[in-house]
Amino acid sequence: MTGLSRILIVDDEQSMREMLSYALDNEGWEVLTAADGAAAAVALQTEPVDVVVSDIRMPGMDGLELLRHVTDSAPQTSVILMTAHASTDTAIEALRLGAYDYVTKPFDVDELKISVRRALDEQALRRDNQLLRQELADRNSFGNLVGGSDAMHRVFELIRRVTDSTSTVLVIGESGTGKELVARAIHYNGSRAAAPFVAVNCAALPAHLLESELFGHVKGAFTGADRHKEGLFEAAAGGTILLDEIGDMPLEMQPKLLRVLEDRKVRRVGSTSDVDIEVRVLASTNKNLRAGVESGKFREDLFYRLNVIQVDLPPLRDRLEDVALLAEHFLERLRTETDVGVQGFESQAIASLEAHDWPGNVRELANAVRHAVTMDPGEWISVASLPPTVVGAEGAASAGLVRDAVDASGRSGPDSPHGPLDNLDLEAHLDGVKRDYMLRALEQSDGVQTRAAEVLGMSFRSFRYYAKKFGLGDGADG
Numbered sequence: 001m002t003g004l005s006r007i008l009i010v011d012d013e014q015s016m017r018e019m020l021s022y023a024l025d026n027e028g029w030e031v032l033t034a035a036d037g038a039a040a041a042v043a044l045q046t047e048p049v050d051v052v053v054s055d056i057r058m059p060g061m062d063g064l065e066l067l068r069h070v071t072d073s074a075p076q077t078s079v080i081l082m083t084a085h086a087s088t089d090t091a092i093e094a095l096r097l098g099a100y101d102y103v104t105k106p107f108d109v110d111e112l113k114i115s116v117r118r119a120l121d122e123q124a125l126r127r128d129n130q131l132l133r134q135e136l137a138d139r140n141s142f143g144n145l146v147g148g149s150d151a152m153h154r155v156f157e158l159i160r161r162v163t164d165s166t167s168t169v170l171v172i173g174e175s176g177t178g179k180e181l182v183a184r185a186i187h188y189n190g191s192r193a194a195a196p197f198v199a200v201n202c203a204a205l206p207a208h209l210l211e212s213e214l215f216g217h218v219k220g221a222f223t224g225a226d227r228h229k230e231g232l233f234e235a236a237a238g239g240t241i242l243l244d245e246i247g248d249m250p251l252e253m254q255p256k257l258l259r260v261l262e263d264r265k266v267r268r269v270g271s272t273s274d275v276d277i278e279v280r281v282l283a284s285t286n287k288n289l290r291a292g293v294e295s296g297k298f299r300e301d302l303f304y305r306l307n308v309i310q311v312d313l314p315p316l317r318d319r320l321e322d323v324a325l326l327a328e329h330f331l332e333r334l335r336t337e338t339d340v341g342v343q344g345f346e347s348q349a350i351a352s353l354e355a356h357d358w359p360g361n362v363r364e365l366a367n368a369v370r371h372a373v374t375m376d377p378g379e380w381i382s383v384a385s386l387p388p389t390v391v392g393a394e395g396a397a398s399a400g401l402v403r404d405a406v407d408a409s410g411r412s413g414p415d416s417p418h419g420p421l422d423n424l425d426l427e428a429h430l431d432g433v434k435r436d437y438m439l440r441a442l443e444q445s446d447g448v449q450t451r452a453a454e455v456l457g458m459s460f461r462s463f464r465y466y467a468k469k470f471g472l473g474d475g476a477d478g
């Protein structure tokens with residue numbers, strides 16, 4: 001609330017109301033009065049009040065009842081109660097019910113003024129804190145992007161400046177650093193938000209298919225082209241197209257793309273006429289395009305055409321101060337998606353996360369949090385529930401999780417157990433090894449079992465069988 005602070009005095013004695021009105025009004029506060037609890041409740045409905053000063057003993061709705069009403073309907077409002085008979089029991093009951101303070105009659109008006117002022121000051125402080133927290137949240141996020149590091153603040157600032165322009169933006173970063181999220185943030189925070197956002201993976205298709213995918217084709221353009229087809233550039237009309245993994249675009253496609261970017265026209269494969277297009281172009285890559293230019297894999301002219309504005313996403317290991325924030329963010333997202341009872345992370349777990357070097361960047365972190373929530377039905381996520389790939393051999397061993405070694409980087413294979421073999425349970429040992437590999441493959445594949453199976457050269461059937469046996473996810477996908 002801005003402006004004058006508003007105080008509501010509630011007392012069935014008129015002389016008391018008048019005396020207090022006069023005294024509090026003198027302090028520069030706006031004063032309202034009510035003769036009983038019911039009248040006070042009505043007054044509160046029509047006007048927001050900062051502090052209620054109420055007698056406890058009143059006919060009808062008494063002070064305690066009014067207090068209950070206020071804490072329910074206007075929790076921001078502080079209540080100070082006046083009690084005539086020095087009945088500390090009632091006073092303590094009042095505090096328990098959420099009263100801010102009480103004064104016992106007869107009291108010095110100054111005593112009451114001090115209490116009111118203190119209540120107002122605390123409210124102001126709370127409001128400031130809230131504002132500050134909100135500002136911090138605004139500063140540490142942009143769209144769905146979260147980050148508190150200087151590097152990410154610079155990224156947010158840059159995004160903010162380019163959302164409403166039409167210039168081409170090249171987003172560069174290792175796999176899993178959030179390139180697609182940046183592209184989406186640019187689109188959805190700009191004036192094109194209502195128009196389509198189309199992402200196309202330039203590495204996924206051979207040149208001739210990519211061309212018809214991007215630009216469309218006419219009926220009969222090639223065998224199999226049995227009807228006209230609109231390309232993705234046209235589909236994105238008025239909106240944004242993201243050319244993902246542009247660094248892997250086949251060389252022979254590159255001059256065709258360059259022409260489209262320069263002329264703002266596309267020609268469907270097999271057609272003789274051009275279509276004007278109005279599309280904002282974003283591109284992303286985890287490759288070093290300049291190196292690509294030098295080695296002849298990427299056309300220099302296309303590189304300069306795309307590289308008008310560059311957003312550089314640093315790897316997560318270079319902004320470890322974002323780790324805790326991101327971990328909380330992903331946990332919060334899981335909490336809203338499912339009803340997990342997890343409250344947060346133990347500080348040791350956060351320390352472990354911050355000590356990891358995150359070769360898979362933010363995606364790996366998101367998967368680690370999902371893993372932990374699945375593993376840990378408890379209230380607080382502990383080191384023991386983090387993936388062995390994250391905490392390394394030491395953490396996992398000390399947490400009693402895996403007997404089979406995954407080295408500190410989490411990326412080399414398991415060792416044979418040392419020492420005499422007479423007590424070795426080979427089956428169990430191999431199961432442990434298999435389980436670790438499957439977990440890592442799952443993490444690498446965003447939890448998609450078919451992909452994880454492929455990574456390990458396993459059949460999906462057998463992957464699913466073991467996933468079930470080892471309790472890795474529910475096998476619902478695939």
Ligand SMILES: Nc1ncnc2c1ncn2[C@@H]1O[C@H](COP(=O)(O)OP(=O)(O)OP(=O)(O)O)[C@@H](O)[C@H]1O
Nearest residue numbers: 144145146174175176177178179180181286362363
């Ligand atoms: N700053 C961030 N805040 C919140 N989530 C993020 C952030 N960065 C990445 N993510 C999440 O991490 C995952 C990977 O992000 P994204 O797909 O944008 O990465 P990428 O750089 O495009 O990866 P790739 O090169 O493998 O395609 C996504 O689930 C994304 O939502």
Ligand SMILES: [Mg+2]
Nearest residue numbers: 176179180244
């Ligand atoms: Mg991507």
